[in-house]
Amino acid sequence: MDWKGRDVISIRDFSKEDIEFVLGVAERLEKELKEKGSLDYARGKILATLFFEPSTRTRLSFESAMHRLGGSVIGFSSTLGTSVMKGENLADTIRTVEQYSDVIVIRHPMEGAARLAAELAEIPVINAGDGSNQHPTQTLLDLYTIRRTFGKIDGLKIGLLGDLKYGRTVHSLAEALAFYDVELYLISPELLRMPKHIVEELRERGVKVHETTNLEGTIPELDVLYVTRIQKERFPDEEEYLKVKGSYQVNCELLKNAREGMKVMHPLPRVDEIHPEVDKSEHALYFRQVFSGIPVRMALLGLTLGVL
Amino acid sequence: MSELKVEVIPDGTVIDHIPVGKWLKVVEILGLTNPNGGTLLIASNVPSKKLGRKDIVKVEGRYLSEEEVNKIALVAPSATVNIVKDYKIVEKFKVAIPDEIVGILKCPNPNCVSNHEYTKPRFRVESREPLKLRCHYCERTIEWDEILGNL
Ligand SMILES: [Zn+2]
Numbered sequence: 483m484d485w486k487g488r489d490v491i492s493i494r495d496f497s498k499e500d501i502e503f504v505l506g507v508a509e510r511l512e513k514e515l516k517e518k519g520s521l522d523y524a525r526g527k528i529l530a531t532l533f534f535e536p537s538t539r540t541r542l543s544f545e546s547a548m549h550r551l552g553g554s555v556i557g558f559s560s561t562l563g564t565s566v567m568k569g570e571n572l573a574d575t576i577r578t579v580e581q582y583s584d585v586i587v588i589r590h591p592m593e594g595a596a597r598l599a600a601e602l603a604e605i606p607v608i609n610a611g612d613g614s615n616q617h618p619t620q621t622l623l624d625l626y627t628i629r630r631t632f633g634k635i636d637g638l639k640i641g642l643l644g645d646l647k648y649g650r651t652v653h654s655l656a657e658a659l660a661f662y663d664v665e666l667y668l669i670s671p672e673l674l675r676m677p678k679h680i681v682e683e684l685r686e687r688g689v690k691v692h693e694t695t696n697l698e699g700t701i702p703e704l705d706v707l708y709v710t711r712i713q714k715e716r717f718p719d720e721e722e723y724l725k726v727k728g729s730y731q732v733n734c735e736l737l738k739n740a741r742e743g744m745k746v747m748h749p750l751p752r753v754d755e756i757h758p759e760v761d762k763s764e765h766a767l768y769f770r771q772v773f774s775g776i777p778v779r780m781a782l783l784g785l786t787l788g789v790l
Numbered sequence: 791m792s793e794l795k796v797e798v799i800p801d802g803t804v805i806d807h808i809p810v811g812k813w814l815k816v817v818e819i820l821g822l823t824n825p826n827g828g829t830l831l832i833a834s835n836v837p838s839k840k841l842g843r844k845d846i847v848k849v850e851g852r853y854l855s856e857e858e859v860n861k862i863a864l865v866a867p868s869a870t871v872n873i874v875k876d877y878k879i880v881e882k883f884k885v886a887i888p889d890e891i892v893g894i895l896k897c898p899n900p901n902c903v904s905n906h907e908y909t910k911p912r913f914r915v916e917s918r919e920p921l922k923l924r925c926h927y928c929e930r931t932i933e934w935d936e937i938l939g940n941l
Contacts, residue, residue: 492929572907594903594927601909613901615929679931 486788489600490608493618493654498661504781505626507790512630512777515550521780523789524553530583531557532575532599533610534566534590539750540610540619543772544587547779551789556582576602585787588612606786614650614716619782620749621654623774628706630774631745631767635659639703641667643730644710644755646676648717651749652710653680660687667700668693671726674712697730702739706767707732709748709755733757737765747771802828802850804872804879805862810835813845815865815941819894820849820858828852841868856883861894863887864921865941889915891923896940902928 483500514521529548533541536559545555558564566575572595579586580603588599589610596609596616611617628635640659642652646668656666656676666689668676675693684691694700701707709732717723731754732746745767748756752768760766784790808816813832817823822830829850838844859871863885873881893910904911904927912926924931932940 494929572903590903591901592903592906592928593899593901593930594925595907597927598903598907598909612903613928 485785485790487606488786489596489606490618490782490786491596491600492609492616493621493658494616496618496658501622501625501658501661504622504778504785505629507785508622508626508774508777508781509630511780511784511790515777515780520550520552522552523784524548524551524787527551527553527585527787527789528583529553529555529557529783530579530586531555531559531610532579532586532588532590533557533559534561534588534595536560537589537611539772540589540617541587543775544608544610544779544783547776548783550776551780551784553584553783553787557587572598573602576607580605585783608782608786611650614648616654617650618654619775619779620651621658622782623771623778624651624655624708624747624749625658626778627747627767627771627774631770632705636663638662638705639665639667640706640708641669641700641704642676642708642710643669643697643732645674645712645716645726646670646710647674648713649710652676652708655708656680656684660684660689665690666692667704669695669697669700669730671695671729673722673726674729697732698736698739701736701744702741704744705741707740707744707746709746709752711748711751711753711755728754731755731757732760734759734763737763740765798877799831799848799850799874800877801875802848802852802873803854803859804874805847805849805859805866806844806870806872807838807840807868808845808847808862808866809841809868810843810845812865813847816845816847816862816869819861819865819941820854822847822849857888860885860888861891864891864895864937887915887918887921891915894941895923895937897925897928897930898932898936898940899925899928899930902930904928 531541548555576599585606587608587610588596590612593613593615596612600607646652714723746765748768813834831848833846835843869885871883872879891913897904897911913923916922916924921934
């Protein structure tokens with residue numbers, strides 16, 4: 483696979499070999515970064531971050547990754563005051579910005595916007611979230627976190643908790659995990675179950691899938707508990723949201739029954755799904771997970787720029 | 791007998807065995823409503839051994855490519871196509887759904903970029919039976935009833 487110039491749009495475009503390759507490069511960069519503090523593979527290269535809707539964490543993570551690689555960053559984080567506000571279409575924005583930069587990271591409220599941007603731009607485009615569709619770098623950093631913590635992904639029992647119906651993160655994570663020999667526990671309120679077609683696809687691909695509403699009973703089985711927020715804005719009507727709001731909370735009491743070494747993950751930001759007392763426990767992995775964004779995004783930027 | 795009701799064309803394409811009432815969709819999908827789309831002969835509600843009743847569309851003086859014709863498989867999977875030259879059928883085939891469907895079907899996802907920016911909607915065929923397509927842009931899958939509603 484030639485990575486130079488490649489776009490990173492959807493985890494569905496990735497083979498297992500692609501995933502393993504990126505994770506391997508990220509691991510190498512993490513070690514180098516630890517030794518040297520910063521690297522200069524991307525010296526002279528410019529990243530444009532086009533955030534058509536705000537997502538401060540994701541933007542900062544990409545910008546930090548580019549700086550750590552020795553490159554520089556331009557961009558906007560809201561369309562307020564830009565020509566986009568004046569009605570400029572996405573195509574013109576992309577064709578303009580590619581004259582100023584070597585790689586584009588795009589976050590856009592419409593599904594498919596990153597795919598379209600990639601078709602328009604000659605330079606590589608990385609999707610940092612397109613509406614409720616894809617956020618492939620999040621999935622890669624989740625896998626990276628698991629692999630760095632356990633030394634492997636195969637053989638693990640992984641629980642996905644929360645909004646499995648509307649949650650973009652858990653859909654792509656589950657799809658990517660299907661490449662591995664894992665057992666998945668899908669834990670959610672009845673109303674927020676994982677869509678049937680995804681569960682069927684997972685089973686077809688040989689994943690052992692358990693669906694349950696019982697978090698407490700499932701905890702002792704797990705190596706990883708991946709918690710997601712129940713997001714009000716994803717619900718078609720408020721009543722449905724109120725029924726499931728605050729269904730689960732992960733706290734130290736609950737984790738008493740967890741295996742030693744069991745890790746709790748969360749894409750963040752959290753609201754009240756994980757009690758702050760868990761932060762200090764050996765189970766908390768979510769801040770380490772945030773850090774994983776740096777080497778993984780460094781790897782993707784460096785590979786698509788062709789400098790690694 | 792029924793064939794005699796429809797004028798025979800010397801050269802062109804005959805699309806036969808279209809389900810009754812679907813001739814207009816076929817004409818639209820093939821872009822035959824354009825002024826230079828060729829002379830059209832349409833027969834609707836014609837008795838048919840295979841379908842009971844059927845529609846027939848004849849396009850005079852124009853040969854439609856297999857790819858062009860295959861788009862109509864979405865509305866008329868039973869259709870057969872005859873290419874006529876000099877009053878003789880020189881080629882005959884059944885329509886088949888292509889691997890990719892570009893430009894004729896709108897994505898039903900209102901938040902899909904293809905409904906907002908200047909670009910042709912594009913779908914990949916995920917399965918033929920039952921028919922399931924996946925939008926190239928928003929990656930949402932759509933099934934038969936939704937497909938018909940968005941043609
Ligand atoms: Zn779409």
